[in-house]
Amino acid sequence: ETGVTQTPRHLVMGMTNKKSLKCEQHLGHNAMYWYKQSAKKPLELMFVYSLEERVENNSVPSRFSPECPNSSHLFLHLHTLQPEDSALYLCASSQVGGGDLYGYTFGSGTRLTVV
Amino acid sequence: GESVGLHLPTLSVQEGDNSIINCAYSNSASDYFIWYKQESGKGPQFIIDIRSNMDKRQGQRVTVLLNKTVKHLSLQIAATQPGDSAVYFCAENMYDKVIFGPGTSLSVIP
Numbered sequence: 001e002t003g004v005t006q007t008p009r010h011l012v013m014g015m016t017n018k019k020s021l022k023c024e025q026h027l028g029h030n031a032m033y034w035y036k037q038s039a040k041k042p043l044e045l046m047f048v049y050s051l052e053e054r055v056e057n058n059s060v061p062s063r064f065s066p067e068c069p070n071s072s073h074l075f076l077h078l079h080t081l082q083p084e085d086s087a088l089y090l091c092a093s094s095q096v097g098g099g100d101l102y103g104y105t106f107g108s109g110t111r112l113t114v115v
Numbered sequence: 116g117e118s119v120g121l122h123l124p125t126l127s128v129q130e131g132d133n134s135i136i137n138c139a140y141s142n143s144a145s146d147y148f149i150w151y152k153q154e155s156g157k158g159p160q161f162i163i164d165i166r167s168n169m170d171k172r173q174g175q176r177v178t179v180l181l182n183k184t185v186k187h188l189s190l191q192i193a194a195t196q197p198g199d200s201a202v203y204f205c206a207e208n209m210y211d212k213v214i215f216g217p218g219t220s221l222s223v224i225p
Contacts, residue, residue, distance in 0.1 A: 002160065043159075043204070043215040090158050103149040103206070104213060106158030 006107035023091030134192040138205035147208035
C-alpha cells in the first residue's frame with residue numbers, strides 16, 4: 001500500500017454508462033493528479049489539483065469530469081466513453097511548494113475497459 | 116518540444132548481471148529527476164531521485180547517474196534479480212511540473 005488508494009481496481013462499462021473512479025491519499029499531500037496510461041505510451045497527464053483547485057486540464061474531452069472535494073479525495077466521473085478510452089487510470093499525489101522537491105506517490109490504478 | 120525519452124524500449128538481462136537503463140532529457144532547466152518502477156498490475160513506485168546539483172546517487176542495489184552536459188540520466192541495477200522485472204520510467208521535474216519518459220521494459224532471464 002503506497003498511501004494512495006484507488007477504487008475500483010477494475011471497471012468494465014458500456015459506452016452509455018456513467019461511472020466514477022475514486023482516489024484517496026493518506027499522506028497529507030496538497031496536490032493530486034489523474035494520469036492515463038495506455039499500452040506502450042508515456043503517462044498522459046489529465047488533470048492537476050493543487051490545494052483543491054484545478055490548475056491544469058490537458059485538453060481532456062468533456063466526457064471526463066474531475067472532482068476534488070478536499071485535499072485527500074479525488075474523483076474522475078466518466079460518461080459516454082469511447083472504446084479508445086480503455087486504459088489504466090492512475091491517481092497520484094505530491095507535496096508542492098515550500099522549496100522542497102518531492103516525487104509523486106501513485107495508486108495502483110483502475111483498469112478501465114469500455115465496451 | 117521538451118521531452119524525456121528512453122534510448123531502449125526493452126532490455127533483457129541475465130539474473131545476477133548488472134542492468135543499465137538510460138534516459139535522455141531535453142530541458143536544461145529541470146532540477147530534479149526521479150526513477151520509477153512499475154510492476155505488472157501496479158502503479159509506478161519511486162525508486163531513487165537525484166537533484167541537479169549532484170551527478171551520482173546510490174541506493175540499495177541502485178545507482179542513478181546524471182550527466183547534465185549531455186542531458187543524460189541512467190539507472191544502474193546491481194545483481195539484477197527476477198523481482199526487478201518491470202517497466203522503468205525516468206521523470207524530470209521543472210517548476211513542480213513532472214514530465215515522464217515512455218518507459219523501458221526490463222526482463223530478467225533466470
